[in-house]
Amino acid sequence: MPKDAAVEEFSARLRALKAxxxxxxxxxxxxxxxxxxxxxxxxxxxxVPERFTVIDRMARLCGADEDEHRNLEELWTRADRSRRPIPQEREPEPEPEPDPQSEPEVQESEHAPEPEPEVQECERAPEPQPEEQESERAPELAALDTLTTAPAPRAARSRSRSWRGALVAGAGAAVVALALVLVLVRPGLPTGPEATAPPTPTTPPSTPAESAPPPFTWTADSQVWQDGCGHVYLVDRGPRGFGPPPPPGDAATWAGAKAAVHGGETRVRISLQGRSPSSAVVLQALHVRVVGRAQPLPWTAYRMDNGCGGAVTPRHFAVDLDRPRPLARPVDGYDASGAEGRTIPAVSFPYAVTSADPEELLVTARTAGCDCRWYLELVWSSEGRTGTVRIGDGGGKPFRTSGIEGRPVHEYDPVGRRWITGADSGQSG
Known part of the structure; x- marks a missing residue:
């Protein structure tokens, strides 16, 4: 494929993904x-990007499937190859033929008064290697240089000593291979007395990723009412003498004092922000883990309708807790803050956050026939680190949602200052 055609095909696929x-x-x-x-x-x-990492994230953000992802990587490979100049191979120089007239001189040199023993070549100190080669070695190989005392064979050496250079190089390679197995299988293994020199570690032992905090902060609020006005709680107490509903801002305090449980639906708002303005944290996936199931609570249901206002619902995810393996499914959001509402298209994972570019997720979990206890688990990655954050209802407790199907729901009558059902008010349901 011509150079321009490979790049154009790759860029056209990127434009289609962006659109x-x-x-x-x-x-x-x-x-x-x-x-x-x-x-x-x-x-x-x-x-053409130097690495496929950015294109990989772009494909996932734009909803590419696995086949499209593989095809895009092949297009990038061809475009990247066409962008780089083709190295021209140098023809190997012909090896000089031995001069027949020089043979007698070699024979005479063997009878010279002070011949140079060939073994002295193996006793020479190793020649210093270029700095470029040293900088490219892995840290684990830095300590192995003391084990190989003979230099690698050079083309300039005479053929009479080539077998000795190959033997020394083969022995050095065997030592390096054995040491690599020890480093990979038993990292940090102390050297025995037979070692010629103890290895010098170049970096201190790494701390487990779990001991370090994640590179982002997050908060979770489970007392979010639909459109800022409607929600149902289950309380183990009848309506007689039960006080009025709280304003939305006091919902957490009110629910804690009443030991209330979310009825039928729980809405959780998760706010996330990176710790660095330049190092992005990629949020890979959001999983749901149900840790307890029981029959729905037989408590009284109270609806908290208290006047609705405008609301913005970004990054909305729906969860069906009644399924055996619930999933957080992205759905369209809605912005009702203006004169005319508008739909916010659903966007699936991954997302990226920094300190200057936070993100907010809204998860709506519903159940009809279960008293469910559940957590959210957020998978993240950043600069070679990966981890999973478990999100619950504070204090390590899971979220809790119980079904309300088939029972009357009480609403507050501000005129009569009492809780009534639809039958009491003359309305159905």
Missing amino acids: RGGRSYEALGRRLNVSASTLHRYCSGAT
Whole structure:
């Protein structure tokens, strides 16, 4: 494939992915942690990214399936190969033929008064290698240099000593291979007395990732009412003498004092923000883990309708707790803050957050026939680290949602200052 054709086919596929995702260059660049101009150069074919990492994240953000993902990687490989100059192979220099007239001189040199023993070649100190080769060695091989005292064979040596150089190089390779097995299988293994020199570690032992905090902060609020006005709680107490519903801002305090449980639905708002403005944290997936199931609570249901206002529902996920393995499924959000409401298209994982670009997720979990206890588990990665954060209802407790199907739901009558059902007010249901 010609060079320009490979790059154009790759950039055309990027433009199609971007159009499918529906984001601008600025918005998509923020998610990928690259500038809008850089992303535009990729999509226009002006340049090809050095690595596939950015394109991999872009494909996932724009909803590419596995086949599209593999095809995109093949296109990038061809475009990247066409972008690089083809190295021209140097023809090997012909090996000089031995001069027949020089044979007698070699024979005479063997009878010279002070011949140079060939074994002295193996006793020479190793010649210093270029700094470029030393910088490319892995840290584990730095300590192995003391084990190989003979230099690698050079082309300039005479053929009479080539078998000795090959023997020394083969022995050195065997030592390196054995040491690598020990390093990979038993890292940090102390050297025995037979070792010629103890290894010098170049880096201290790494601390387990679990001991370090994640590179982002998060908060979770489970007392979120639908559109800021409607929610149902189950309370183990009848309506007689039961006080009025709280304002939405006092919902957490009220629910804690009443030992209330979410009825039929729990809405959790998760706010996430990176710790660094430059190092992005990629949020890979959101999983649901149900840790307890029981029959729905036979408690009284109270609806907290208290006047609705505008609301914005970004990054909305729906969870069906009645399924054997619940999933967090992205659904469309809605912005009712303006004169005319608008739909916010659903966007699936992954997302990226920094300290300057936070993210907010809203999870709505529903059940009809279960008293369910459940957690959310957020999978993340950043700069070679990966981890999973468990999100619960504070204090390590799981969220709790119980079904309310088939029972009357009480609403508060502000005129009569009492809780009534639809039958009491003359309404159905």
